[in-house]
Amino acid sequence: MDFVSSTNGKSAEERINVILLGFDATSRMNFLRTMPKSNAYLLKNLSAIVMEGYTKVAENTLPNVIPVLSGHTLGEFKRKCMDLGADSGSVHVDECPFIWKRFSTNGFRTGFAEDDVGIGIFNMNWRHAFEKPPTDYYLRPFSNLMQAKQSSGDGQCYGTRLSFKVLLDNLENTAVTLKNHPFFHFTWATKLSHNNPNHLALGDIPLLRFLRFMHRDGHLNRTVLVLMSDHGSRLDGIRSTSQGKVEDRMPLFYLVPPPWFATRFPTAYQNLKANSDKLTSAFDLHETLLDLMDLSRLDNLEGRDVNADEISSRQRKASSLFQPISHNRTCLRAGIPLHWCVCRGDSVQRPMVDVESEEVQSAVRYAVDTMNYHLRWQHSCATLTLQKTTDAFYIDFESKEKLGSADEKPADGDTDKFTILRLSFTTLPGEGAFEASLVRGVVKGSWLLAEKVVRTNEYGDQSHCVDQDFKEFCYCT
Incomplete structure (x- = not known):
């Protein structure tokens, strides 16, 4: 770590940037097919950990993203902080327990960006989801203007730039601007892959260049980068095939730790690698983000209750990916309803x-x-x-x-x-x-x-x- 200052009493070593880069409707397999150059760079140059057992917990985007950002199902989330009697035009989620609030309280700058504001994660369901900007850096006003004034062709571009490239440029600018201050940033790319899974290939070179920039300029030395999705392709021809049924249920999830992470936290790193072929879900990713918010939690993994399956088998039991996860874990234990379960250990x-x-x-x-x-x-x-x-x-x-x-x-x-x-x-x-x-x-x-x-x-x-x-x-x- 090379932050020059600390906040909230945390030492520089205990602070690290966290970037969630989301691709709408992208299975891990489709990422391999359409982004081969980026995939190769992630594996060979950045030692990315691929979570091959990551399974979605609900049908579409919102109920798969809410568990990542809050640790709750969509139903729990609504009951906790929303007026269930209000119509969609008057519902606001400003008071809901988003994880970026916890990062902010712990001294991080926060950011949220998405490109397709018309079907945004929150605004598609609640027309005016946020009364106030939810994070320190909020790209929606810019994206609104660009979509209204500069959107061209099939909506993939803002003027002469791919909208996905605009999102990556925003992340690069954030990393440069906040090079001496820890930040949490959630970026969601919808336009690239929402309507056609093959269009994801348009983003391979831009993503590769982004990864090279972040690596070459040292930003990944102080950042954990997560590439993720909500689900695979849900509504096109492949979905009716056996392959498509599985891909819909198994979205993209790569985690790129800093190069020093394995040495500083050997137990956590070995657990992460061992969990790459275990059954995991969005609830586990949320727990992992809590660890990344305060790395001192990784010094005492043995003292934490992680797999008490025999105590309460009925209950969902989320686990940080830095903790050991059992090979015998069931879908319901991971918070995955049986309709979405593809694990043959269960069935x-x-x-x-x-x-x-x-x-x-x-x-x-x-x-x-x-x-x-x-x-x-x-x-x-x-x-x-x-x-x-x-x-x-x-x-x-x-x-x-x-x-x-x-x-x-x-x-x-x-x-x-x-x-x-x-x-x-x-x-x-x-x-x-x-x-x-x-x-x-x-x-x-x-x-x-x-x-x-x-x-x-x-x-x-x-x-x-x-x-x-x-x-x-x-x-x-």
Whole structure:
């Protein structure tokens, strides 16, 4: 470390910059395919740690980013700090427990930047999410103006510059300006990859040049750089394939520690490397950020409770990536609802089953009925009917943990073994494609959703007549 001063009583050695650089809708595999030059530099020149077991915890961007920034599920986050009775135009999240507030309290400068303000992480769901700038450096006013005045072509560029390059330039300027002061910066690139996973290739050379600049000028000597995503591609053709189903669930996550980190914190570094093939989630990344906010926490890892699985198997147990994580960790223990679980340590997938069987048809009817129930007060939306069941298979789970989403309360009693029916289907009107995981209910012949029904193709303008909460299901009449 070479900061010349310290703040809040922390020594220079205990302070380090943290940069989260997020790529919307980017699986680890698509990063390998489309950014080969940047990937090679990260691995060979920067000794990046690749978290191969990192799994998403929810469907789309907001509920996958909120756990990183707050340590809570989206449901917990809303209950903690939001007016749940307000309409989206009057909801503000200024009082919510974002991690950049904790960094600020600990003497860090903070920054938040994203390029696609029209579908920004927070403003897509709440039109005026922040009444005041949430961080010391906030790029949204600039991005608003650039999008209104300088956006060109398919929206990838501001004038003659790729919008992704603008974000990287902003990070470079931040690193230079704050070279003697620790900072936390969260940057989210949406335009590059949101609409087409192949467009990510446009950012390979800009990212490579950014990495070279940060390395050459010594900024990575005092910075932990995290490259991450919320999920893989959710709404294009690949999503309907077996490969696409897995990639959607396993987003990008690389962590680049400073070159001195392994020597200064050998136990933490060895744990980090060992955890690269373990099951991890956004909740673990949040815990890791807390450690990076105060590196003195890494001197006493043995004294921290990390894997008390036998004590409370029902509860989510987040773990810093600098602590040892068990090979036997389950999805629900990591905060991953079973619908998103791809870990075969939790489950065994059986062969495909006949989609015309009564068992499958009763399950898919229940899923469609649930979608229509969700729309019951949306009188501008058509009643959905089943068009086709495209595939179905059973997954046998062995667990003593709760079913349902991470926001739901545990069911009564432990269940050692249970089976999920995961199916894909399309509906009319609109030919919407959906995926659902269901379990048998207590009443004979009944079903329960293990997680909400999720859409797997674009709804475009079909849902223009409703708010964001209903767009996935609604076909406007």
